[in-house]
Amino acid sequence: MEYDQPRTLFEKIWQSHVVREQAGEPALLYVDLHLVHEVTSPQAFDGLRIADRSVRRTDLTVAVMDHNTPTWDLSLPVKDPIAKQQLDALEKNCDEFGVELYDRFSPLQGIVHIIAPEQGRTQPGKIIVCGDSHTSTHGAFGAFALGIGTSEVEHVLATQTLRQKKPLTMEINIDGQAPTGVSAKDIILGIIGRIGVAGAAGHVIEYTGQAITDLSMEGRMTVCNMSIEAGARAGMVAPDQTTFDYIRGRSHAPKDSEFQNATEQWSRLRSDPGSVYDARVTIEAKDLEPFITWGTNPGMVIPVTDKIPNPNNAIDETEKESWERALRYMDLKPDIPITDVSIDRVFIGSCTNARIEDIRAAATVAKGKKVNDQVYAMVVPGSVAVKEQAENEGLDRILIEAGFDWRVAGCSMCLGMNPDILQPKERCASTSNRNFEGRQGKGGRTHLVSPQMAAAAAIEGKFVDIRDW
């Protein structure tokens, strides 16, 4: 087909996946990869069973246990009977419906958004879904990847399609080179701080600019992962040589001449010059700094050099009230430097920041140092493969000697569905993605930061500017 207008990357992927489109109806899109985990799938499988339906494409579906798996010794049984019931249900459902499953003992287990790229399942141009909002992670490869609800999980299992109203597009251009000490996490926290937690609602973001293309695939995944925290339907980065080099040789990647053909096809996956986006945002990379959230949503974020905001400076009454409420929950006083805030816990992990580069960054900071006496710090690798790689590089030794706890893979204290939770009033520097009230444990107080900043905070017992460290 010939197109008169230049098309965005998103538009190209969308048009190539439309199974059916009718005015007044959401389009029916074909799904290339469906990732399944234990928390959002039991009711979907149950629905199939009741309606006597099967899984249409078991070859495009893969399941993993990650959300409520304990990260202690794997030889111990799952103590929480309800978590166990959910894990058992996934095993039974996968067995009955013929879906491949990585259980908690599998060498391929890990956080769903970490293992799929690791295995080369995540590829440019695909539509990827999962009953999990952080599915946006996979957009780093130039895929359209989005989180869906359980009813939609059931819909995809039964039909391999998804009904979607076409989202709008937004280009976020991070212009120029990111300064030293500014990580991928800081880029995305800076973006959310700028546009707000609903700033990209209804849009698919395409991240462009040198600070984005300079990033490794792991860094791009960190950025795309938190697109949902800006309210976006998905986030994506156009695939390039960095993308192809990452995919080459992975177990589910195309092989040999097929790989060559695939890269030629994938190279077409970029927005045409002159593409029109529904919204555009430009941020100068040189203006970015290491960021820390101070409040109870990811938009409540300040540079490490800043002070806790004063509600008297809020733009309106609604914002003032939400700042006051957040300060009360977080037990913080306005106008004090964020670097004066001391912490009790450190969590390095989650689908945002638990890949090998994140562990390396933490270990580089921690090497030869000791975790502060007042702090309990843990590192939870994102997958069995990340854990093994880290152990082969001796990173586990560095971290353990510094006083960090070294765990087995899972979602862990990002959402605290397993035994890893904050106690009420505990303050945590966390590399995860959400600082909502109670997210890491009822009454717990979360500050989102990069792995470097989290490791440095563990050692100092309070926040520090990694650039001075």
Added chain:
Amino acid sequence: MEPFIKHTGLVAPMDRANVDTDQIIPKQFLKRIERTGYGQFLFNDWRFKEDGSLNPEFELNKNRYKGASILAAGSNFGSGSSREHAPWALMDYGFRCIIAPSFADIFYNNCFQNGILPIIAPDNIVVDIINKSRSTSNYKLNVDLKNLKAWDQDEDIVFQFKLDEFRRNSLMNGLDDIGITMQHESDISNFEKTRHKHGGVLRD
């Protein structure tokens, strides 16, 4: 799914922006494997004090909002996780309709799958509804999905809202999305016949 055609119900206010799904249903209650029984955990950390007793300050605990089936909320309602447990908890508690200036995308979609009508209304109308739900006892709204119209008891607030035809039809008939899609089986099979095995290859 129970059809939604017309509804009249008591309005409860939730005068906060960015109410996230971790507040609507905290994660410790996601471990069930059923779709039902989540109403008791709705807004758990706000509804209950640390000792487990009811927090009398929280809106939904006030006697005047007992039995409310319409929630009037701040912007970006339902942000955060994709957990469908959020609409399941709202539905199980008794809510059939949520009115807000805006909703988070995934939550908005999830509502339709469960017979809950999320209505996007202008900021000033939502503020008026919230204020009236506080100043008027037994304050009720009428919602007519067929005519995409809502009004309060004394017709002081009357407004039209928008909803695409597909969603409206599905809600009004209690239709299951999967059943509708299954009718297009031949479209799906035809698509699969020409689909590249790597999926990510452009088809033009």
